[in-house]
C-alpha cells in the first residue's frame with residue numbers, strides 16, 4: 223500500500239480538476255457545422271466530438287491508448303440473500319478477466335482497449351501477475367446491520383482508483399472506461415442511488431444477476447433497512463459511500479475523479495458505475511463534464527440515476543452484465559465521432575451548397 227490518503231489530500235486533489243476548454247469545444251462544433259451534412263444531423267456523435275475537444279484541449283485528440291479499469295470487491299450484504307449468485311463468483315470472475323475470457327475482455331480486444339483488473343476488496347486471497355492488488359479489506363460489512371466500511375476506508379478505496387489511473391496515464395492511456403465485478407453490488411448501488419436521487423428503495427432495486435419477484439421484494443426491503451439503520455447524510459457523499467458503498471464503487475469514484483484531473487474522457491458503464499458517478503459528481507462537481515454515459519442498463523433505477531446526473535446514454539442494448547462491457551462498446555462510437563470530424567469533407571472542399579433555407 224502506498225502512502226495513506228487523508229480526506230484533506232483527497233479534497234486538494236479534487237481542487238486541481240480544471241474545467242474543460244469551452245472555446246475549443248465551440249471550435250469543434252463550428253468545424254462540425256462545416257461538414258457535408260445538415261447541421262446537427264450526426265446528433266450525439268457531434269456532441270461527443272465537441273466534448274472530447276473540450277476535455278483534451280485538442281481538436282483531434284489521440285485516444286488510441288485506452289483502458290477499462292475493472293474494480294473488484296465483495297459485499298457483506300450478500301448474507302441477506304440478495305443475489306442470484308454466490309460470493310465465490312467474484313474471485314472466480316477476477317481470474318476469468320485476467321485470463322481474457324470474460325465478455326469485457328472480448329469487447330476490449332475488439333475496441334483496442336487494455337484491461338486493468340484491480341482487487342480493491344475481494345473476500346478471498348488472490349494472486350496473479352497481472353492483478354493489481356490493492357485490497358482495502360476482505361469485502362464490506364453487511365450494510366443492513368451497520369456501516370459497510372469506515373469513512374477512512376472509503377477514502378483509501380477512492381485513492382486506489384486515483385493511483386491506478388495516474389499510473390495507467392503515465393504508461394500512455396488517454397481514455398478510460400469504468401468496469402466492476404462484485405456479487406451483491408447492485409444492492410449497494412441501489413441504496414446509493416436511492417439516497418442520492420430521492421427515488422424509493424423499490425424504484426432503485428433491480429434484478430441484478432437475475433433474481434425472482436419474491437427476491438426482488440426482499441432486496442428492496444434490505445435496501446430500505448440499510449438506509450434506515452445507517453441514516454446516511456445526503457449532503458455528505460463520503461458518508462453515503464462509506465455507509466452504503468462497495469469498495470469497488472469507491473474505487474470507481476477515484477477512477478472518475480483522476481480521469482477528470484488528467485483531462486481524459488471517462489466512459490461510465492451501467493448501474494454500479496453510475497452510482498459511483500453520482501458520488502464522484504457530488505464530491506467533485508468539476509468532474510462531471512469529463513463523463514460520457516455509455517448505455518442504459520436493464521436495472522430499473524439506472525434511468526433515474528443517469529437523469530440525476532443530466533447524462534443521456536449513447537446506446538440501449540438491454541445489457542446487465544457490468545464489467546465495463548457497455549463502456550467499452552462505446553469506444554467504437556467515440557472513434558466514429560473523431561473519424562467523422564477528421565475525414566468528412568466540408569461544404570467548401572466538396573463544392574456542396576451549404577446554405578440552409580432559413581439562413
Ligand SMILES: O=C(O)c1ccc[n+]([C@@H]2O[C@H](COP(=O)([O-])O)[C@@H](O)[C@H]2O)c1
Pocket residue numbers: 304305306307402403404405406407408409429430431432491492493494495519520521541542543544545
Ligand atoms: O452494470 C449493470 O448495470 C449491472 C446490472 C446487473 C448486474 N451487474 C453485474 O452483476 C453483479 C451484481 O449483481 P447482483 O445481483 O449480485 O447484485 C456485478 O458483478 C455486476 O457487475 C451489472
Ligand SMILES: Cc1cc2nc[nH]c2cc1C
Pocket residue numbers: 307311315402403404431543544545
Ligand atoms: C457469471 C457472472 C459474470 C459477471 N460479470 C459481472 N458480474 C457478473 C456476475 C456473474 C454471476
